[in-house]
Every structure is written in C-alpha cells, then in structure tokens.
Amino acid sequence: MSEPLIQKATANHDPAVDEAGSSRGLTRGQAIAGSVAAGGALAAAGILAGGLPRLAVSKPSREQDARVLEWLLQVEYLQAGFYTEVERRGALRGELREFAVLVGQQERAHVNALERALGRNSSPKRPALDFGDATTDSDRFIPTAVELEEIAVAAFNGQVPNLTRPRVMTAMKIVSVEARHVGWARDLAGRNPAPQPADKPATQEQTRAAMNATGFIQ
Amino acid sequence: MSDLTLETVDRSGAIAETFDELTAGTRADFFRKAVIGGTALTAALETPALAQPRNTAKDIAILRFDLNLEYLQAAMYGEAERLGQIGPRTLDWSRVVGANERGHVRAIRGLLGRDAVKSPSFNFRGVTEDDRLFTETAVAFEDLTAALLKTQAIQVDSRHVLAALASLHSVEARHAAWIRHIAGIVPSADAFDEPTSKAKVVRLVDSTNFVTSVPRTKGRRRPGYTG
Amino acid sequence: MRDARPTRRTGLRAALALAALMIAAAVAVVFVGGSSGSSSADPALPPPPRSALAPKNVPLGPTPAALWAPVLATTAARTGPAEPTVAAEVPARTPEGTTNIVLIVGQTERRAGKLWVEVRVPGTPDDVRGWMPRSALGGYTPVRTRLVVNRERLRATLLRDGRPVFRAAIGVGAPATPTPSGDFYIRNQLHKYRSPFYGPVAFGTTARSANASDWPAGGWVGIHGTDLPELIPGQVSAGCIRMTNRDILRLARSMRVGTPVTIR
Numbered sequence: 001m002s003e004p005l006i007q008k009a010t011a012n013h014d015p016a017v018d019e020a021g022s023s024r025g026l027t028r029g030q031a032i033a034g035s036v037a038a039g040g041a042l043a044a045a046g047i048l049a050g051g052l053p054r055l056a057v058s059k060p061s062r063e064q065d066a067r068v069l070e071w072l073l074q075v076e077y078l079q080a081g082f083y084t085e086v087e088r089r090g091a092l093r094g095e096l097r098e099f100a101v102l103v104g105q106q107e108r109a110h111v112n113a114l115e116r117a118l119g120r121n122s123s124p125k126r127p128a129l130d131f132g133d134a135t136t137d138s139d140r141f142i143p144t145a146v147e148l149e150e151i152a153v154a155a156f157n158g159q160v161p162n163l164t165r166p167r168v169m170t171a172m173k174i175v176s177v178e179a180r181h182v183g184w185a186r187d188l189a190g191r192n193p194a195p196q197p198a199d200k201p202a203t204q205e206q207t208r209a210a211m212n213a214t215g216f217i218q
Numbered sequence: 219m220s221d222l223t224l225e226t227v228d229r230s231g232a233i234a235e236t237f238d239e240l241t242a243g244t245r246a247d248f249f250r251k252a253v254i255g256g257t258a259l260t261a262a263l264e265t266p267a268l269a270q271p272r273n274t275a276k277d278i279a280i281l282r283f284d285l286n287l288e289y290l291q292a293a294m295y296g297e298a299e300r301l302g303q304i305g306p307r308t309l310d311w312s313r314v315v316g317a318n319e320r321g322h323v324r325a326i327r328g329l330l331g332r333d334a335v336k337s338p339s340f341n342f343r344g345v346t347e348d349d350r351l352f353t354e355t356a357v358a359f360e361d362l363t364a365a366l367l368k369t370q371a372i373q374v375d376s377r378h379v380l381a382a383l384a385s386l387h388s389v390e391a392r393h394a395a396w397i398r399h400i401a402g403i404v405p406s407a408d409a410f411d412e413p414t415s416k417a418k419v420v421r422l423v424d425s426t427n428f429v430t431s432v433p434r435t436k437g438r439r440r441p442g443y444t445g
Numbered sequence: 446m447r448d449a450r451p452t453r454r455t456g457l458r459a460a461l462a463l464a465a466l467m468i469a470a471a472v473a474v475v476f477v478g479g480s481s482g483s484s485s486a487d488p489a490l491p492p493p494p495r496s497a498l499a500p501k502n503v504p505l506g507p508t509p510a511a512l513w514a515p516v517l518a519t520t521a522a523r524t525g526p527a528e529p530t531v532a533a534e535v536p537a538r539t540p541e542g543t544t545n546i547v548l549i550v551g552q553t554e555r556r557a558g559k560l561w562v563e564v565r566v567p568g569t570p571d572d573v574r575g576w577m578p579r580s581a582l583g584g585y586t587p588v589r590t591r592l593v594v595n596r597e598r599l600r601a602t603l604l605r606d607g608r609p610v611f612r613a614a615i616g617v618g619a620p621a622t623p624t625p626s627g628d629f630y631i632r633n634q635l636h637k638y639r640s641p642f643y644g645p646v647a648f649g650t651t652a653r654s655a656n657a658s659d660w661p662a663g664g665w666v667g668i669h670g671t672d673l674p675e676l677i678p679g680q681v682s683a684g685c686i687r688m689t690n691r692d693i694l695r696l697a698r699s700m701r702v703g704t705p706v707t708i709r
Contacts, residue, residue: 064490067490068490071490102404102406103406105409106406106408106409109409109410110409113409113410153388156384156388157381157384157385157388157493158492158493159490159493160371160380160381160384160493161377161380161381161384161493161494162490162491162493165372166372168371168372168380169368169371169372169413172367172368172371172384172387172411172413173368173410173411173412173413174410175384175387175388175391176364176368176387176388176391176411177391177406177408177409177410177411178388179364179387179388179389179391179392179395180391180392180394180395180405180406180411181395181405181406182392182395183391183392183393183394183395183396183399183405184395184396184399184405184406186392186396187395187396187399187400187405192314193314193392193393193395193396194314194315194318194389194392194393194396195314196318196321196389196501196502197317197318197319197320197321197322197325197386197389197500197501197502197503198321198322198325198382198385198386198389198500199385199388199389199392200385201381201384201385201493203489203490203492203493204489204490205489296505297585299505300505300508300509300512300587301512301549301551301553301585302551303551303552303553313505314502316505317502317503317504317505318502320502320503320504320505321500321501321502321503322500323503324500324501324503325500328500339584339586340584341583341584341585342584342585343579343580344553344560344579344580346585347553347560347562347579348553348555348560377494378494381493381494430583430584433515433544433546433583434543434544435515435543435544435546435632435633435634435702436543436633436634436635436636436702437541437542437543437633437634437635438635438636438637438638439541439542439635439638440635440638440639440640440643441541441635441638441640441643441647441649441667441669442540442541442664442665443643443647443649443664443665443666443667443669443685444622444654444664444665444666444667444682444683444684444685445642445643445664445667445682445683445684445685
C-alpha cells in the first residue's frame, strides 16, 4: 500500500534535506468529492443554509509547496527578527531572557530550514521590521511573543493541508515547536496555555492581516 | 496498514469485544432500517454520519488509535482532577487539559461516526494520585502524542482528516510545553519536533499497563443473600 | 494569577470568533471563488478544508456519588497507611464468586515508596474505613447513582446526580429480622440464576442482617425481585430488600455496581 511512501517521508528527518520526491497527493476526484461533502457539513451546521459552491480545490504539488513554504517563511522572518532583536538589545532578565534566547535560536533554525528547503532558485524577500520597545519592555515582550507565536501556529495549521506529504512533515515538525513556544509564553504570562481543544487554522489572508496588525512590518 | 494498534493496546481483548459489540449492533440496526425503507437506505449511503466524506479503512484505523489514546488521556486527567491529590499547578493543568482531551474524544468520535470504538477500561495504578508520577507520565504522553500525530498526518488519505489532526496536534504540543514547564524541564528543547512511530506509542501504553480488563462484578450464581 | 484561567470566557469568545471566521471564509469563497481574485501578484494560497473542526472543551461533569475499585488480591485493610493493625480482611472475591470491590474515599498517602489509599470496605455491623496498598486495587470507576432505602415508608429511591430517577415500593425485614440501617454499597449483580424466589435480578450489598440465624456472621442483605409480589410493600423478609420483578428490572437498567446505599 502506501507504506513505502510513509517510510520515505519519515526516514528523512532534516526538513531541509528531504526533497519532495514522491508527492502523491489526492486525486482530483477525491479532492472534489471531499470539498463537496465539506460544504454539506457546513450547511448542516447551520452556518450557510443554501449550501456552498465548490471550494477552491488545491491539489498539493511541488509548485504549491514552494509557494506555501515561501509564505510560511515570512511568518518565521517576523518571529526570528523579533527574538534576535530582543537578544541583541539585552534588556530582559531571568526566565524571559532564557525564553527569548532559546526561542530565538529555534526561530532562526526554522528560517534556515525553510530557506534551504526552498533552494537556490528562490529569493524570498526579508521584510523590514521595527519592533519599537516590544523587544526591551518586559511588560510588552511577553504579550508580543504570545501574539507572534499564535499567528505562526494558526498560519502553519492553515497551510499544512495544502502541502505534499513530505512537506506536511516539514511543517508539522516546526508548528509543533511554535505551539510549545506559545504554551510556554502563555504560562509565563499567567494565561491559559491551551484554552481550546483545537487550534483554529488561519487562511493566508487572515495571517497577513494579523501580521500587518502588529505594526512591526514596515 | 494493519490493526496492530488495537490488538497491541488491547491486551485483555476489552476493546475488541466492545468494538465487535458496537459494530454488530450498528450493522444489525442498519439493516433493520434498510429493510423498512429503501429511500432511507440510499440516503444513509450517500450521507454518512455528520456528512463527513467517507473515511478510508486506513484513516479509520488511524483515527481509532488516536481515539483510544485520547480516551486514555481524558480518563487519566479527569481522574486526577476528581481525586485532587496532585499539586495545585498540576491540578490546574489536568483541569484545562482534561477538558481539551475530552473535546478531542468528542471530535474524533465525530470524525469516525459509526466507526467509533468505545473506551477501554483503565487502571492508572496510582499515577493520578501522586504528583511526581502524574507529571512524568503526562510529559511522556503529551510529547509522544504530538510526535505520533506527525507520523499519522502524512499517512492519512483524507485531507479533511489531515486538517483535523493538525489542529489537534498543535494543542498537544501546547500541553506538552506547559506540563514540562511545571515539571521544570525545558518546554521546547529542540528547534524541530521529531515524529514517532505508532509502535513506540504502543510500547509506552503497554509499559504503563493502564489498559485493563473490565472487573467481573456480574454473576450467575444463585444468590446466597438472607432473602 | 495562575488560578484564574479564563477558560470559559475565552472558549466562548473563540467560538464566536470562529463562527465569524467561518462565515467570512465562506463569503470570501462565494465572492472570490476559485479564480485568482487576490490583489497581489501571487495567487492566494487555498484555505484549509472545512473539517478543520472546532471542538469545544468538555467539562468533567458532576461530582460522582462514589468511586469504586476492584480488589486484585486478597489483602488486609489497615487502620492507617502501612500500619500493622488490621481494620478488615478484604477478600478478592465475594461469596457469590464475583470480583470484590471497595469504595475509594479520596485520600492517598505515600509511605516508604508505596502508595496507600483510604477505602471503605464491608464490616460488622457497618462499613469500615481502612487503608490498602494502591497495588492491591484495580482501576477506579465513578458512579453517578445513590440508592436511598426508607424502611418506614417501605420505599426505595434511586438518585442520579442527586435527582430521583426511580422509585419503588419495597418489602423489608420482618420485625424479628430487621433490615439494618446505615451506609453501604452495591457489590455485585446476579442474574440468569435459577431461583424464582429472588426474581430475575439480585444485587448484593455490603449490609448484613445480624439476626439471620442461617449465617454465622449475619447474612448479606440483597436487593432483589420476588415470586410473592402480593407481600410488597411490607415487613416480610429475613433482612433483604424486595421489590416486584418489574421494578427490579427497571432498577437494573440504571443502577450500577459501586452505587452507595443508604438505609434508614
């Protein structure tokens, strides 16, 4: 059955190394059937009584993988930029500092992994960032960290189904760590680290809006 | 994919038994309805439970394994909350995370529809009554669940199931970070969380001996009560 | 600061936000459709499939009436954790051959690396409290029901989460062999035996009828059906609680083993 595919995907641990070799996504027929049924579920839930037109069907492909990873890289740039500046300015103390340093290392590792996964042909633009005093004021730091990590978790969850299987693994190995960051940051802030049983996925538009709303992107 | 999952977790045969009961029941029920009305039958075939796309056998097996794992976690954290014998921070954790895991149980049962299995019986052997045991076990289960969901995410056939698993997966990672923080372990030790195999999770579940048979409290002997 | 987690309110707000989000997404699909309607040069990435479900937190539910555990091996219940004095011997089997069970009181202590649990076990004349090693017990099962037996009004009432769900007229012990009063629990359920006298179902309790001469330590009080329904209600038995076969079958549908029984 599909065992060989699975082994191939799991055997390659480094997300930067594994190439989306045997991307066997859904067949078009399956995907359309799925989207129609999903429309039915939505209508049944009473949100839209009249049913839905067919949703945009996205068949995972290597081309789409590249677009998704490029997009997720923008989210990682924002995070990595934030923690790197926190560390550089060195205003935080105690566990907040430990958190910023460790999480910063991990976000930079995510940036590297995504850049390498995209390969040499791609030249993603690094956004110009200005964090104001969010990187030096300990009262602003933690809420900002929570916000950025939440954006990342929702952004990744929204894109995971658009990826081919090897890239699903790449994304999940990262989002898992983003979710750990958010759990840790929320506990540090005295907020419930896991207020809901499921993390809402965000569309690209929603993530873009949330990133712009931070005011950090110039 | 095989049913290795169920059989290995299900040492006593309790799950298999209840599952057989369950499917036999629904099958019989289904046919009874089918005989009564032909239109009802076509409707039932076209719109299975919750109007979800029909799950493949592989997806059913994966979701059933997750359901059992969620049953275990929900039962363990719920029992800890009821007994109230663990420390205040861990108790707080078990309250919030227990509510989430019960939500996961409901969600996965919804995804499985009539293919859902019943909860096995558990014996937590003191883990729900001792702060240190509870914390260690919870860290192991949350870390492993998050790792297992990664493996399953690339195995499932349906992208609807994939999306659902992804949105549960990051919550398990939140749980893991939180309980690690309580335990004084680094919540996020590595830049990348590695996946784990089902076999490893089965080994963990087996090693805990949490899954147990249902005690025999019903009998057929002639009563010896005073009368 | 950690104790007041705004779980509920956050959950509600999140649910509302999600509903709004789903509608927004649906509308976006309706108007933008699958065509490249994005303003940027790149076509927008597709939204996630709808089955990205949004389950709610599920509360634990009402506090159970009791928790019970099976006895895995015949063990003595001690007067305290690791105390030498025995409060009661607790056999692994009941006289009816079923797995014996104890009620969990809710205290656990660690002594010399071993966990001890406070339990309620059958005693004479009343249930007694004692401590057993956690390892001698199986898993805990919550029960939501409680049975109240009123000897004066000759009535049994089953409460579920504190609300009455079953009521029946009963026969209790005759004046010479009264049904004992006190707090007990249901230990087992017998059925499919051949004895019309006990009706179709019989529950075993931890109560004992002291004056029943056939049993040296007092016979165990059962709750069962009868082949003499005309005697109900009344003070007619050797200590047991009887009800009509129709009522005992009804009771068996909602009362589980481990249910606490109060006889007054």
